[in-house]
Amino acid sequence: MSLFAFNRPASDDEILISAFMSAGVDSIKIVDLKFHLSFKLSWFAPSDAINFIQSAVSKRLLSKKRNVVELSASLREMQEGRNKMAEERRRVRNEAEEAIQSAIERKGFNDYFREIHAREEVIKSFRVLLKNIEIKVQKNPTIVKATVLISETDANIVEINANALEIIHECDNFPDMAINAGKMCRHIAALFRKLQKMDKELAIELIHKLSVGAALWKFSKI
Numbered sequence: 300m301s302l303f304a305f306n307r308p309a310s311d312d313e314i315l316i317s318a319f320m321s322a323g324v325d326s327i328k329i330v331d332l333k334f335h336l337s338f339k340l341s342w343f344a345p346s347d348a349i350n351f352i353q354s355a356v357s358k359r360l361l362s363k364k365r366n367v368v369e370l371s372a373s374l375r376e377m378q379e380g381r382n383k384m385a386e387e388r389r390r391v392r393n394e395a396e397e398a399i400q401s402a403i404e405r406k407g408f409n410d411y412f413r414e415i416h417a418r419e420e421v422i423k424s425f426r427v428l429l430k431n432i433e434i435k436v437q438k439n440p441t442i443v444k445a446t447v448l449i450s451e452t453d454a455n456i457v458e459i460n461a462n463a464l465e466i467i468h469e470c471d472n473f474p475d476m477a478i479n480a481g482k483m484c485r486h487i488a489a490l491f492r493k494l495q496k497m498d499k500e501l502a503i504e505l506i507h508k509l510s511v512g513a514a515l516w517k518f519s520k521i
C-alpha cells in the first residue's frame with residue numbers, strides 16, 4: 300500500500316506539486332520521478348509516467364538539467380502559496396482550539412451549577428436556609444451525605460458517591476429529571492450551595508464531574 304494513497308489530482312500543475320511534496324524533494328532524477336509517479340503514488344503506468352514527465356518538460360512546467368528535473372518557478376510559487384495556506388489554516392485552528400480550552404478552564408462553580416440544575420429548582424433551593432442543610436463528607440471513598448430540611452416535616456436525604464458515580468435520593472423530581480433531562484432537583488442544588496461554603500474544592504470537583512460526565516452517573520431512589 301502506497302504511503303500517499305490519495306487520488307491523482309485533476310490538473311498537471313497539481314500532480315507535479317503534489318508529487319514533489321510527497322517525495323519531499325526540490326529536484327529529482329527523471330527516473331526517480333517516474334518511479335514515484337507510478338510505483339509509489341500509483342497515479343500512472345510506468346510508460347505513461349515517462350510521457351507525462353516529458354510533456355511537462357515541453358510545457359515548461361518542469362525545468363530540466365541533464366537527467367534532473369525541478370518545478371518551474373511558477374509552480375514553486377503555487378507550492379509556496381499552498382504551504383502558506385496550510386500553515387494559516389493550522390494557525391487558525393490552533394487559535395480556535397486554544398480559545399475553547401481556555402473558555403473551559405475559565406468555567407467556574409456557578410457555570411456548572413447553572414448547567415446541571417433546572418432554573419426553577421435553583422430558585423426553590425434558595426428558599427432553604429443554609430443552616431437547614433446538614434452535610435457530612437466522608438473521604439476515600441468520597442461520599443457526601445446531606446439532609447436538606449425544607450420544612451419541619453419535609454426532610455430529604457441526598458447521598459453523592461463520587462467514586463461509584465452514584466446519587467441516591469428520593470423526591471418527586473428525582474431521579475426522572477436527572478435521567479431524562481440531565482437536571483438535578485432543588486435538594487441537590489441546596490446541597491451544592493452549602494458544600495461550596497464548606498469545601499469549595501470538593502464542590503467544584505463534584506459539580507464538574509456531574510456536568511461533563513452526566514451520562515456516566517447512576518441516579519437511584521433510596
Ligand SMILES: [Zn+2]
Pocket residue numbers: 455468469470471472473484485486487
Ligand atoms: Zn430532590
